[in-house]
Amino acid sequence: MADFEFPTSLGDYKGEDQTKNKTPAQIYKYLTTVSTNLIDEPEKLNECTTWLDFVYFSIKNGNTTQQINNVLSDILKNQLDKAYLGTLKLGSERITVFLACCYLCWHNQIEQQEHIKVLKSFVKYIKISKLIQECFSMVMSVATSNCQSVIAHQIVAFLLSQNNEHYFNNLVVAFSAQNINCVPLLRRLNRQKLENEDEDTQIRFQELLPTSNSTFIECVILEYLTTIKPLYAKTSREVLLQLVRFLPDFFTQNNILHTLLKLYDKEQWMIRNTVTMTLGELLRQSVFMEDVEEKLLQLLLLRTHDSHVHGRSCVLYALKELISSRSVKLNAEILYKAVERLKDKSSSARRAAISLLDSIIKAYSKQYGIMTFKSSQLEKNRKLLELEKQKLIEDCQNLQEQLNRNQIDIKYYLDNLESQLNSCRDREQKLKAQQVFQNQISIAMPDLIKIALSNIHTESKCVLQVFTTLMINHQEGMIEYVKQILVLVYQAELQEDLNKLIFNSFVRNYSKLIKLIEICDMLEITCLEQLFKSFKQKNLQLKTADVWDKAWDYLKQQKYILPNLRLIRFIGIMDDAQLYDKLCYLLRHLKDTKQFSEITEIILIIQEIPVEDVHQIYIKEIIKSLQNYDGSDLEWFRACDTFIRFTVEKIQKPEITLLEFLNSIPIANIPQLMFASSTIGLKLYVYSEKMIKQYRKEKTQPLDEMDQMDNSIQEHMDGKIKELQDLFEKMGDLSEYSSSAEAICKNMITDSYKERNLMIDQISVMSLLQFMIISKSCTVRNIKTIMEILDCQQVQSIIKCNIITMLSDIYYRYSDLIDINKVLQKMDDKVLKVRRTAIIIVSHLMLMELLRIDASQIAKHINDQDQTIKKHAKIFFVELYKKDSQKFYQVLPDLITSMAHNYQVSEEDFKIFAKEIIPLVQKDKLQEQILEKFLNRFDIFDREASLKNRSIMQRVQEAKEDIIPYNPVQLTAERECVYLSFCLLYLKFHLENLRLLVTNFPQYKKVLKNPIILEQFKQIYQKCRKAASSCKMNARKTEAIQQSHEFSQLLTIFKTNLDSVDPQLERLHSVSHNQPSQSNQQQVTKPKKIQTQYRPPKKNTKQQIRIPDSDDSSSMELEY
Structure with a gap:
């Protein structure tokens, strides 16, 4: 066989093409031969020169079967076992390279325990081939992909033990990746025992670790800090917090701490929050010297002024954790920052400040014990x-x-x-x-009360928690502040938290409860009464029964009489064996007392007793007590009114008792006589009218046969009706007592500049108004006098408020006698109380459909300086919409026209009105009707321009010649169009609304020449874009996909229409600011026609949609 040259990297062999066509059977045959030679005679492999390229590249090209994979896995596993046990002599570089090839091809399939064997087998030949270097890189990737693996810890420990700078640097970079948690590995390197690890395992791995790993740990932490990215800020935060918990000593080093603090310069708030939480954890670990801790704490305090709200909130929560864990000493500066951040603009930052303040209060209480605000x-x-x-x-x-x-x-x-x-x-x-x-x-209390009374319930709950903490720690001065938040009882979301505060802090502490009742005014007393009603609903009678008994005990001891009487009234009459004795004590006290406030409370208590005989006993004593008036106590009038209401509601034939009471008043007490006679007359007048209606209703109901035979029933009803009618007429005769009131009221006008008795004037006016309700003739005689008092500047505002309130009742009965314009004028009165009362009364009459005036007179107060007036003006439109949404739809366009033409409301005021009122329309169908009506009203602009015979271009030319200054909102018609565009901006734009904007473009095209209106429509386009993207994201079904496609088409046409106006606008500005030369004017070309085609998904329906081009000379018809 020819000599074989070892490949130096993957894919580096030139004979790769020769192995592409080998069959799996041939590969399997050669692999079997290789396996046999490795097992039996490994030295013969040196003679083989072609098997390596053949096997390796065949495997790389994917020309394998399961049998080939099994053989390859067996070869790798067997040879690694031999290498690890020392039985295989890896003297041959060729065998080592072959095993490296096998590992690279099969590293995903072998078990994790094999990776450490690969390292130990190939470490001697790391420099001979790039294949083996790639093996090491592959092992490091396996180790860093799962840092909590025991094998991964072994791999890193082995690589560190080689003292190779290349391994060291690669490991540092690998373990600083943002998606890897390197904490378990670094803990092992720092020789710390992991959770759920026995002693034997710990000892065995300690032997594998190198003697010193502090340098590596330090480098990993530094690399981690320098490579933090916003995308992985949350993961980085968790990793750093774990590092601080398990390896805090490393962060005391100057280089690591400096690098950590340098991250505060990052623009991303998430990274700054990571640093804040890390510093908070370090301070809790107490790893720094005292001076360093002080500097870090000062740094955290400076971060309370972070530019981002989440940054400020994170710092405040970190300080809270430090205070709660007692990691830092109580510091006045932390308290200052908590109080300062209560004024933060952000709700989340204020909640964090309230939470921090709560922790500080608890810490102060633990360290210094009971504290007081006195x-x-x-x-x-x-x-x-x-x-x-x-x-x-x-x-x-x-x-x-x-x-x-x-x-x-x-x-x-x-x-x-x-x-x-x-x-x-x-x-x-x-x-x-x-x-x-x-x-x-x-200093913090006004801000806390302001936050508690706001509409943000999450903040209010936090404030209630702070109040509870202060009350638990016996803060005596808190009672004054608690009474200011009692009005929260009428907010359903906060009622339970307020109940807990009052019940735990006051009901369980009787002395505090009495002090609270003692300092409360009438509004707060009503809130407390509502709270005790909620206690009954929550089955807390057992505890309230104890309070009830204590209240009677204190009452018998003549201690805190008025608060105890009020407390008994709150709880109500309870089943008690000694109830009769307690009521007898009330009767004795009623004989002795000269305090009319106490008489009022006693009347309210006995009102709940169901026995009428008991009522008669008390009535006699009450009449005697009310005769002891000395002329200096205004509470007499409240007690008198309470007694009259009690008599009318609980006593049969109340006229007898009340007339007896009226005759008992000395004639010299003119104010008392006027008030009692007018109040009795009015109450009995209403009572008789009510009973007459009730008897007449019963008379008209069908009777059974027995009742029809008995004529006495009909005669009884007729007698009752006749008796009540006589009483009805008799109440009119009481107007004879009105002569004194008439004289005093007339004297108020003639002698208005003299010093007067406010109480007498107030009682006289109120009495006269009540007489006017009863008698029409009295109204005819005195209505002019009342109106003159209302216009008199010297009259006190409280009297004017009473007149406006009572005139609404008179108007209900005799609308033809009242000039309501006098009341309407008071809606613009300079005195705040008078203006507020007039707006409340007029809005009430309009909602009851008793008064028909322009709603714009209420709308203009949306931007009033007084918050209460703004609130009532908004409530009027909310109630109007709830009562009749169709009427609201009819009123709204005319309301806008009236505000534009009649009242000259400024743009800023109208924007506030539109922002508050238009979003009230929630129904899609109603929004479509309003949008269509608004678009149809844009033709006012053209009509107004034709009447003035001046176009916009002519007005611009006049402005250029300094004839008339040009104002984009000059004519009232233009003002109306501008105001209509403001309203359009606050509508919801779904598919149907966008279709209306496209189809009605000719109606509002010309008004788009106004830059203000065009800007509003551009903002509408942006809203439509957001709605279109949301529709596209939520499109799942076929119908939704079609709607999304149609939405996109309509949006394209709408954008094209707006763009067609832009060139004209630019030409308008060029004329108004710089006159172009004649050559430039000739170069202005007409824009091209719009070539957009709109084809909605609906079929078998055709509609002509006209989309004009820029010069409006032609249009394009689209099928729809």
């Missing part, structure tokens, strides 16, 4: 500390005198004095920390 307590402690210092100074002086006389043991007194000084210093430090904590929490 400055007086801190000041008291500080004074005590000063006294103690003064005493120590005096002791020092006495000690000095005694030392001079040699009368005491020096060492004993010195030690005692030193301990007292240290204790004093510790208390001083504690007081300073509490002072800092108090100041920062006080």
Whole structure:
């Protein structure tokens, strides 16, 4: 056989073509011969010169069978076993190269244990052939592809033991790949025991590892840090955190720490977050010196001002973990940063700051114990500390005198004095920390309350958690702040969290609950009442029963009378064996009390008692108590109103009791007499009207045979109706009490500049308005006076608000007597309260269909400076849409026209209106109708231009000649078109809406010459593009695919239509800014016709779609 030259690399043999046509049978025959020679007489292989190229390239060309594969696998396995055991003498380079060829062809099929044998067999011949070098590269790829494999660890340990720089560098690069977790390998190299590994296995692998691997580990970590990419940031974060947990000592080296901190300069926030979390884990490991830890902590604090919101949030969460794990000392700067970030613009950053603040509060409480927000307590402690210092100074002086006389043991007194000084210093430090904590929490509280009352429920829940933490740690000053968030009880998403806060912090602590009730106003008292109702629904009666008993006990002891009465009212009447005795105590207290607020609460409590006889007993005492009015307590009027409502609702024939009460009021008490008479008249008026309707309804219902025979039933009903009608007429006679109110109200106009009694004026106006509701004749006499009071500038705003509110009820009864324009004018009043009340009343009347005015008078307040007015203006349109969406659709175009023509609303104000109102339309069909109606109204632009007989180009020419300054939104018609385009931008654009835009292009083509309108339509095109891409991504079925195709066609036509306007716009700008020369004007060519064809997937339906070209001189008809 001819001599054979060894191939030096894969595919490097020139005789490859000679082996392509060999059959599998020939390959199998030669392989069998090779196998036999290797087993029996390996030295004969030196005489064979053609088998290597024949076998190797035949295998490479894929000309193999399962038998050939089995033989090749056996050859490789047997020879490697012999090489590993030392029985095969690999003195022949030829045999080694052949085994390398077998390995390269079969490395994917052999077991992992064989790879280490390949390394140990070929290490002597690494330099003789590139094939063997490729074997080593292949082994390293196997090792790095599964770093948690035991065999992979053996391979790397063996390669490192060879002290070969080539292996070392390749391994470093291989293990720094971003999709590889090298932590298990580096832990082994650092001689750390892995999880789920026994001692014998650990010892066996320690023998394979080289003596020192710190250099390799350091290089791998550095390479890993320098090759981090944003694509693998999440994987890199996990790897680095594991490295920090298991190999923290390596990160104390300056080069690694410097490289890590240098990553903060990266633009990608994900990489910066990786560094932040790594630093947080390092600080938790406490591997640095104290000064280095302080510098790293300062660096983290600086990162709270990161440009990206996720970067700031990550830093805050990292600081939270450090505080929670007590890895860093309580630092005032961390508290400052937490409070500062509460004002962050991002919701996620604010949530992170709230969470950090919660951890800080818990840490302060554990270290310093109970804290308080009361400055007086801190000041008291500080004074005590000063006294103690003064005493120590005096002791020092006495000690000095005694030392001079040699009368005491020096060492004993010195030690005692030193301990007292240290204790004093510790208390001083504690007081300073509490002072800092108090100041920062006080600063944070307004922001926390603002966040809690926002519409972001996730943030509100975090704030409630902070409040709970503060209350658990006995923060006395928190009661003042908790009462401000009681309104959250009306938000269903937050009600459960608020219930937990109130129940755990107050219901279980009776003294705190009484203090909370004591400082609450009427709104907050109503919220607390709602909370106790929710406690009943959640089956918490057992605990509330204990509170109920305590409230009665305190009440009998004459402690906190009003809060306890309110608490009893919240809980309600409960089954109790001593209930009668408790009610008797209420009766005795009712006789003795002179506080009308307490009388009001007692009336509300007995209102729940179902026994009418008990009511009669209390009524007599209430009437006596209400006679003790001294003229200085406004609570009398509330108690009077509560008593009147209670009598009408619970007592049969209430007119007898109420008239008796009215006659008991001394005639000298004019304000009380006016208020009581008007309120009684109005309540009985409404009561009689209601009962008459009820009896008439019962009278019209069919009766059975027995009832028809009994005429007494009909006579009884007729008698009741007659009795109520007499009462109805009698209430009108009560208007005779209105003379005093009329006189005082007229005097308010004539003597408006004099100093007046606000209470008397307020009661007089309210009483007169109630009399006007009852009597039409009273309304005719006094409506002019009321309107003059409403226009008088000297009258207090609260009186005007009462007038506007009561006029809505009068308007409901006598609409022909009221000039409602007076109320409408108050919608623009300079006084905030008056304007707010007018808007609320007018919107209510419009929703009840009692008042028909232009809705634009409400719409213009969408951008009011007052948030409450903006909210009510938006609520009006929301309720209008809910009540009748079709009416909303009819009102909207006229509303836009009115705002453009009548009120000259600015563009910014209208944009806010469109952004808030247009998205209310959710139904696709209604959106299509609105879009079509808007597009049809664009022809106003042409009509207006023809009336003025001036086109846009003429106005531009006039602007150039300085006749009239050119303004893109000059005419009201143009304003309307611009405002319509703003509204179009906030509609949803699906397939049908895009089809309308394409088919109606002639109607709005000319208005696109306005640059503002054209810009809006370009933004609409971008929205359509996003909708088209979403439709394409979600297209799965055949019908959806067809719609996606049609969407794309329509989008192309729409884009072409917009592009056809652009040249005209550019020509418009060129005329308005720089007059072109005559030669340039001649060079302006007409754009070509549009050659776009639109063929939707629908068949057997034809429709003509006109798509005009740029000069509108011709069009193209498409089949549709």
